[in-house]
Amino acid sequence: MLLTIRSLTKTFPGTKALDDVDFDLEAGEVHALLGENGAGKSTLIKCLTGAFARDAGEIVLNGRQVSPRSTSEAQELGIGTVYQEVNLLPNLTVAQNLTFGREPTRFGLVDGRAQRRLAEEMLEGYGLDIDVTRDLSAYSVAVRQIIAIARAVALSGKVLILDEPTASLDAREVETLFDVVRGLRERGLGIVFVSHFLDQVFALTDRVTVLRNGRKVTTERTADLDRVRLIEHMLGHALEDEVVGHAKVHKSVTRPELLRFETFGRRGHIEPFDLTVGKGEVIGLAGLLGSGRTESAELMFGVERAQTGAARDADGPIDLGSPRAAIAAGFGFAPEERKEDGIIAELSIRENIVLALQARSGWARPIPRAEQLRLANDYIQRLDIRTSGPEKAIGDLSGGNQQKVVLARWLAMNPRFLILDEPTRGIDVGAHAEILRLIQQVTRDGMSILVISSELDELIAVSDRVIVVRDRRHVAELTGAEIDTDAIVRAIAAPGREEVA
Amino acid sequence: MNPRLYPLAATIAIFLLAWGICVAQFPYMLSTRVVGNLLTDNAYLGIVAVGMTLVILSGGIDLSVGSVIAFSGVFIAVMLRDTGMHPLPVFVLLLLITTAFGAAMGWLIYALAMPPFIVTLAGMFLMRGVAYMLTIDSVPINHGFYDMLGKAYWLMPGKGRLTLIGVAMLAVVAVGMLVAHRTRFGAAVFALGGGEATARLMGVRLGATYVRIYAFSGLMAGLAGIVFSIYTRSGYPLATVGTELTAIAAVVIGGTLLTGGSGYVFGTLIGVLTMGLIQTYIVFDGTLSSWWTKIIIGLLLLAFILLQKGLVRFSGAGRPA
Known part of the structure; x- marks a missing residue:
């Protein structure tokens, strides 16, 4: 087994993002990691790439326990990642992007010719015929994606994590990318494939692991799965x-x-x-x-x-x-990304609740503070918001209580x-x-x-x-x-x- | 041609065009005397603009450099007057101070995640204040070594004087070109300008890079201060007010993208010379008010910002597969 994860747990205030998750990856395998938003996919990947430190559990790579603390440390260990968008720098040349951080130097200066040669070597076997001295922005997203893979493979070479790599590609480009991924599988890399396109999961992967609400639901061979059962796993069946x-x-x-x-x-x-x-x-x-x-x-x-x-x-x-x-x-709308679109973390519960109400009546007519307090206390009681008082900053509440405040804001608008x-x-x-x-x-x-x-x-x-x-x-x-x-x-x-x- | 070269090409074309116009009207503008003076008069600006280029390439801004130049002049003048030290150790001490000052600003920008605009604005007031604390008068510099530096020049054919400070500026530009385009540090600067999050993912050590960028700018501002003190033979706390903005203008006219990630140090040299050329033209003409310099620089800036906007849109839309 190339990579083994046992009992991985990661908690954020108010929520358990990963709860006792097991995952393993063989060399020469494409393993799909599936789940809806918030299932724990990105948390799992971030624990693997060193962006998050895990709370408990172990990650074993090639028989050795590892705990990467940064992306570059994960890379040195052999775990490379390609994300959907932010991968490479469009304002640098292809060669600069490929060799970034390990540019060949002579007398302390970057050796442009050697850099170009190195970049061309790195791209060998990917079926790309491009000029590495051009800016990356001159090439399509699909080509950039393959360049990003080439860089990740050259830098890491054991585990490759592809996080929604196909989200902005068209069908033909997806096929090109899949050929590259299959080639890497032949070379013995372990590949984790994250996508919400189920067709692609069935077309490319050998095994599937489904996460839901931070727990592992199942790991099965892709060939043994059908669509309906996979969706059941993803959306959950048993009633809480x-x-x-x-x-x-x-x-x-x-x-x-x-x-x-x-x-x-x-x-x-x-x-x-x-x-x-x-x-x-x-x-x-x-x-x-x-x-x-x-x-x-x-x-x-x-x-x-x-x-x-x-x-x-x-x-x-x-x-x-x-x-x-x-x-x-x-109308009222409580959006999905509560932290980004819904709450203003520095403001108090009271201020967050009256926000929309005040906006409707206009800033020229402030809602009297006593009225604000009455509203806030009323909703804190009615919705059972756990807090020490209406003046507490909403960012300090747990996720569930934050959500209740967002609800209260809209309910106050009636x-x-x-x-x-x-x-x-x-x-x-x-x-x-x-x-x-x-x-x-x-x-x-x-x-x-x-x-x-x-x-x-x-x-x-x-x-x-x-x-x-x-x-x-x-x-x-x-x-x-x-x-x-x-x-x-x-x-x-x-x-x-x-x-x- | 690579699209990233368009702004640089436009800069060079405008410079040559402007010079062409000048020479057509005043044939003497072609002489080495004018060239020599152009380099000498703009030496301090060229040096500080090289530091500014790196800062802007990284997506930042350094508003403190004008104050740092004034501080440098005052520091040197007061040290020479009061301590009797030789200028060389004073220079070393000064460069250490300005470099450390820049490094401290870079560290604050990184550690507090503060916008460079705010941090360097604070630095601007701080350095101007320190300069005032040293003296409120214009302090003349009288030292044999300074006389020597000020008079050091190579007589070019045609009686033009290539002064030491002019050569120093060209040397700094050459070093700046190597640092920006041929070192790993330079690559990290471009990476930061391309996107901080991506740069981090690609393994750029953000803290070290920020510190080094602003330390470099501080070093350049200190060097520019030395050159300015040789040029003016004095230190005055009210000197070079607004020079940071002139330097930014030179960088942008030189074809560097104000949002970072794209540009050339060589372009900045051309930008500085273009601005110097406009000034020289006005001096030659004799009837124009010197405010025309500002008006033309303003128009040039606007033209370059529009050009860059157009390029960004062009390269974003027309992307071959």
Whole structure:
């Protein structure tokens, strides 16, 4: 075994990113590492490449225990990484990029001719015919990707980690890249392949390891797997005990219509879709990463402007041209990247809660501090936010409590339609169940909610209706008793593009 | 031609064109006397601009250099007046101080993750203040060694004087070219300018690189201060106000991308000479106000920024497979 990982554990405040994960890699193997966002893929890779220090567990490379502390140390040990985008410097020449950090020198000066020769040697066997003295920016992303691989292999030479290497390549380029990867497999490298394109996983890899919520779900030979089972592994099947208690009784109720989206779409984001939202209804949006879930939400909230179609309610058309317009129309959106888009870590809980409310009423009319405090204390109590007080900086709270503050901010606005993108991402199981309970509570008061989640159980537990998204298209709609894991997984996995369940 | 050479080619073309215009109007501008004076008068600017080029290539900025030059002049003048030391050890001491000062700024920029603009702005006020603390007057330098340095020149054919400080500037440019384009340190500077995150992934030691970049700029500013003191024979705390901005202008007119990662030290030399040429033209003309220098430099800067913007867009869009 080339690389063995045992019981790897990594904890961040409020969440366990990796929990007792095992992983192994043979020489001459391409091993896919799969999982939705937040499953722990990137944390695992960062522990391998030295970007993170692990809390527990061991990494054994060639029979020797290793703990790389930096990318360059990992490289010296033999672990090289190629990322999707930030790999090489487009403002340097190909030769400079390839030889960076080990330029041949004479009398302390870089020897340009030797550098060029070395670069050409490094590129031998990759089927590239390029001028290494040109700037890297002169070449396509696919060529750059291969150059990055050549550099990583030359520097490390044992383990090669490819992190979403094909995300910005077209089909022909992907094939070229795969030929290169297969060539490296022949040469005996161990290759870890991270991708969310399942076709590519089946086309290229020998084994698959699936992570979910920081735990390893399974490792299997790719040949023994089928699509449906793989997706089941990725999205999870077994219900969490905490959620079961609140699982919804799925019966079709007729609700008064609140909103209607008609042929709403934008090229490159999501194909035009129709969607009606009932008052007090919870709609779930299911699909794999990159299928068009978040894109749908961003369109509905005006983050991206829709090119076709319109939204209307009982009073006529609604303007959704910008988030501001959407808020004015009574919409709310809690985005997926809470840390980047959702909270302002330095501000207090109180300030984070009143933020959107204040923005709506205008800065010229400040909300009285007593009113702010009342709101903050009210939500801290109602949502059971664990804090020493409303003035604590939100960055000091755990992930689950941060998420509750984000929810509180939108609830304080009292929107009629609230979009939650992965509301339970990266928070512990207890807080998880509380947030689901909260969703059900507010819909009872008449708010309509759209929930995006990779956790099928969660969707099933809270949704009155589930829309399945695949390949940037709304492909299926499940209501009432139809909502179960099997139906959703089948709709996601269906290879055809046309049929609608 | 490699697209990265376009700005440099444009710089050289503009310089030759400007000189052509000058010579057409005043044939005497072709003489070695004018060339000699161009080098002498702009020696300190050329030296400090070499340091600035490296800083800008790394994606940073160094606003402290004008103050450092003034400090250097005052430091030398006061030391020579009050201690009776020979200028050479004073030079060594001065270069140690300015280099350490630059290194400290580089370390702060790295360790505190502060924008270079802020850190070097603080450095600018600090050095100007220290210069004032040493003296508030213009202190003349009277030393036999200085007389010798000031008079050292090689008489070129045509009676042009190639002065010691002019040669020093050319030598510094040559060293700067080697450092920027032919050393691992230079490659790291370009890497930083191309993107800090990527540079780190490629194994650049960020801390050491930042310290060395700003230390280099501090060293160059100290050298420029020595040259300036030889040129003016005095130290004055109010001297070279705004020189950092002139140096930045020279670097940009020299074809270096203000956002970092692309450019040539040689271009900076041409940029400095272009600016000097405009000034010489105005002196020759005699009727133009010297403010025209600033106006033309302003227009040139604008033209170069537009050129760079266009190039970035061009090279980003037209990418062959």
